[in-house]
Amino acid sequence: MDRRQFSLTLVGYSLLGWSGLVQSSSVPSATAIVTSLFTHYESAVNLGQRYLTLFPKEANYDWLTRTTLPDGYNQLDFQILKQTLKMQRQKDFYEGNTVMLDGWILAHTEARLCALLALT
Amino acid sequence: MINDFREMTNETVIETDICIVGAGAAGISIAKYLNGSNISICLVESGGFEFEEETQSLYQGKNVGLKYFPLDTARLRYFGGTTNHWTGWCAPLDKIDFEPRDWVPYSGWPFTQKDLESYYIQAQKWCNVGPYRYQPSDWEADNFKLLALLPEKISNKLWQFSPAPTRFGIAYRAELEQATHIQVLLHANVVEVVSNQSAQVVEGVKITTLDMTKTGTVRAKVVILACGGLENPRLLLVSNRVQTTGLGNQNDNVGRFFMEHPVVNSGELITLKDSRFLANYGNITIRNGTHLKPAVSISEIAQPKYQTLNVAVMMYSDSFKEQMEGYLAAQKVFRALKSGKFADNLRHDVIHAITDLDNFAEGLYYRFRGTNKPFPHDTSISLTSLSEQTPNPNSRVLLDTEKDKLGLPRIKLDWQLTALDKRSIRITNQLIGEEFGRMELGRLQLAEWLQPEDDHFETLTGGYHHMGTTRMSEDPKQGVVDKNCRVHGLANLYIAGSSVFATSGNSNPTLTIVALAMRLAEHLKKQVVS
Numbered sequence: 231m232d233r234r235q236f237s238l239t240l241v242g243y244s245l246l247g248w249s250g251l252v253q254s255s256s257v258p259s260a261t262a263i264v265t266s267l268f269t270h271y272e273s274a275v276n277l278g279q280r281y282l283t284l285f286p287k288e289a290n291y292d293w294l295t296r297t298t299l300p301d302g303y304n305q306l307d308f309q310i311l312k313q314t315l316k317m318q319r320q321k322d323f324y325e326g327n328t329v330m331l332d333g334w335i336l337a338h339t340e341a342r343l344c345a346l347l348a349l350t
Numbered sequence: 351m352i353n354d355f356r357e358m359t360n361e362t363v364i365e366t367d368i369c370i371v372g373a374g375a376a377g378i379s380i381a382k383y384l385n386g387s388n389i390s391i392c393l394v395e396s397g398g399f400e401f402e403e404e405t406q407s408l409y410q411g412k413n414v415g416l417k418y419f420p421l422d423t424a425r426l427r428y429f430g431g432t433t434n435h436w437t438g439w440c441a442p443l444d445k446i447d448f449e450p451r452d453w454v455p456y457s458g459w460p461f462t463q464k465d466l467e468s469y470y471i472q473a474q475k476w477c478n479v480g481p482y483r484y485q486p487s488d489w490e491a492d493n494f495k496l497l498a499l500l501p502e503k504i505s506n507k508l509w510q511f512s513p514a515p516t517r518f519g520i521a522y523r524a525e526l527e528q529a530t531h532i533q534v535l536l537h538a539n540v541v542e543v544v545s546n547q548s549a550q551v552v553e554g555v556k557i558t559t560l561d562m563t564k565t566g567t568v569r570a571k572v573v574i575l576a577c578g579g580l581e582n583p584r585l586l587l588v589s590n591r592v593q594t595t596g597l598g599n600q601n602d603n604v605g606r607f608f609m610e611h612p613v614v615n616s617g618e619l620i621t622l623k624d625s626r627f628l629a630n631y632g633n634i635t636i637r638n639g640t641h642l643k644p645a646v647s648i649s650e651i652a653q654p655k656y657q658t659l660n661v662a663v664m665m666y667s668d669s670f671k672e673q674m675e676g677y678l679a680a681q682k683v684f685r686a687l688k689s690g691k692f693a694d695n696l697r698h699d700v701i702h703a704i705t706d707l708d709n710f711a712e713g714l715y716y717r718f719r720g721t722n723k724p725f726p727h728d729t730s731i732s733l734t735s736l737s738e739q740t741p742n743p744n745s746r747v748l749l750d751t752e753k754d755k756l757g758l759p760r761i762k763l764d765w766q767l768t769a770l771d772k773r774s775i776r777i778t779n780q781l782i783g784e785e786f787g788r789m790e791l792g793r794l795q796l797a798e799w800l801q802p803e804d805d806h807f808e809t810l811t812g813g814y815h816h817m818g819t820t821r822m823s824e825d826p827k828q829g830v831v832d833k834n835c836r837v838h839g840l841a842n843l844y845i846a847g848s849s850v851f852a853t854s855g856n857s858n859p860t861l862t863i864v865a866l867a868m869r870l871a872e873h874l875k876k877q878v879v880s
Contacts, residue, residue, distance in 0.1 A: 270699075272699075273699035273700075274699075276696070276699045277696065277699050277700065280696065316790075319787070320787075320788050320790070322787075323784045323785070323787035323788035324500070324784075324788050326781075326784055328780070328783070328784055328787070330780075330796065330801070331696065331700075332696045332795070333617065333795040333796040333797070333798060333800075333801050334696060334700050334793055334794070334795045334796075335780055335783030335784060335787065335793065335794050335795070335796070336700070336787070336793065337787060
């Protein structure tokens, strides 16, 4: 899926609303979901690229999806998904599961979400 | 009684029970504590009641280690000593600062914080600050609330601030003037601590006027050096007539272990929500007349876990940052180009990404509208770390070949820091970053110089705090004074002031200097009377 397709997908999400999408026959991909988390696409991609420079072995779309998104992510209500990711970020910070990008202390989860985006 | 040595006859000999050298916070506190005890005291001071340039110039010296303040600006040589430019910050050393820590070389005092507590309580009054209440919980009833931090990582720490810092020379001059058993001797420069032929007992000190037209002797049962962390070791080292390496220097410890409180810019915190929750950290808050300033510090639980020193971090709002934006941006681009990197724009990327993750629905709305979401309410807060320094024998005060007007060798200060000092600051700030992230308050960026795991420091300054150069240890091989501040090997020579600190903690030293002075005075009261 290229950026134009992302944008179309996002516009679709925006028009239909998340719940509408989930209820529709087409199941959103990880890319589409992660893309819709970010309004500042370029910023997220930029962060993701920095992350992948530090952790080149993680430049694996399927692995990042499995590691970062909860099971059944594409079936979850978006608020629940967001809440789950938020809890995962807090857990990362609690456990010290953080990464330093240009000195910024970020949760692995949030950095990997950006990395997912950067891979598409 | 106050006398001026310049007006006394040449070769005067003064007999006294206790001779205190130096009328700063420590010296005046000891004299004040013993006032009314019938112990005769001679408090010898190099300067007069006012700043005198010529006397102050005796403090000139060289910095041969890390960049540091000119030595004659880092302390004051007249009645009241360095309290004459003291800024009024008070906090006791933390409990852990007194404990032996196997990851901090040479750590551990011969007594605990609890042992000093009764003196700290009295010192609060003499330093003109509030009640001895330094736990943040002590102030919750006064509507002073701080962040609920994870004690496994970070804790809150409180300072009290004296808005009218006690100038000991002004505040306690009248009391000393009226004291019947105390003689303050102004304009008397000590040039030697005189010992007997076996260097086991001191007999007194030799004094001279600055123009050296008058000399004299103060003979005393007990001599206390209270001239500060640079001058105490200097006086011991120059008193080498009998013990050729310097008095009390049989184990080559005098002047070693110089510690400051490294003060560095350690990073930036961006708050992505309303930052009023941080207001108490950025300002001085007054509760019941007490001025409070909190900081966050690495907790006493985390220090052994992460093997760090005790580091505190102060938060300051970047009020002038906007004005400086153009300059800083240009500086950043220049630095980036110089280092072969592109200019770093991650700051905005981080703000965007994190706020997106927090507010995706709102983001979709703006995306649909085809407009950008308004920039989030972010506040940039500068982080300044104030750190304990590793006791390090290679960080030291030495004698120079150059001499002052009195013919005494000047000081060479070789201030050294170690990789542990930097690592401790880095880890503390990382933990703060984790805590602010966990609490969804914002994100922290470490200062660029702090990111590499080396011992290189930038933006380094100190707190004008000179500690450790006659450090306390029950083992004469690891220290100069014992638990009662008595110089090892000498029956009646004592040291007062921050030079006896075994470790420095991150608290400003004045309150501990005064508390230790009281403790020494209490010890001497029993010793001299008996």
